[in-house]
Amino acid sequence: NAGVTQTPKFQVLKTGQSMTLQCAQDMNHEYMSWYRQDPGMGLRLIHYSVGAGITDQGEVPNGYNVSRSTTEDFPLRLLSAAPSQTSVYFCASSYGTGGNTEAFFGQGTRLTVV
Amino acid sequence: GENVEQHPSTLSVQEGDSAVIKCTYSDSASNYFPWYKQELGKRPQLIIDIRSNVGEKKDQRIAVTLNKTAKHFSLHITETQPEDSAVYFCAARTGGGYNKLIFGAGTRLAVHP
Secondary structure (H helix, E strand, O other): OOOEEEEOOEEEEOOOOOEEEEEEEOOOOOEEEEEEEEOOOEEEEEEEEEEOOEEEEOOOOOOEEEOOOOOOEOOEEEOOOOHHHOEEEEEEEEOOOOOOOOOEEOOOEEEEEO | OOOEEEEOOEEEEEOOOOEEEEEEEOOOOOOEEEEEEEOOOOOOEEEEEEEOOOOEEEEOOEEEEEEOOOOEEEEEEOOOOHHHOEEEEEEEEOOOOOOOEEEOOOEEEEEEO
């Protein structure tokens, strides 16, 4: 049972490049989400998904796309990277709204856009 | 939109003292309030949570209180130890039937021996 796995752990991109941050969970969680963490700003919600085929925008969705084709995977795409997207990205997963709603986080991806 | 404010942003205490972190939320439909601890370079991990039908919850040296009328909740750590040093985040699950968490900006707690 690996929990929530993110790849890569570190990435450097040039402005304008595209890339996909991968997130996978093996806990059969319905709910998955992406956050970015910047100094002094906490964890801000980018996009979330309540199940396969269903996604929605969070607090800071601009510049990011997501899809959810399976329960296990929830990739985050940067179509044209900008320096403002330099951040640490965390994926999280949980059950829906039942008794156990603890959100489990991946180990994070540190992204630098130059 | 939904918003969670957290204070203070930094907190410095002596070992053995108590620490209190406070949060307020904007969505009156919020019904679940977790607290996460993040050590340097690590992922956030849940330390305690409280639901809207409960006013207080304790787990050893940590406790959380909730005031639904005022829309605020607090984390209390007693007998602090150096290993409590970390960044603490509060969060509120918004209304709407899914586990959508909005986080506060975090509190950096330093416990000095």
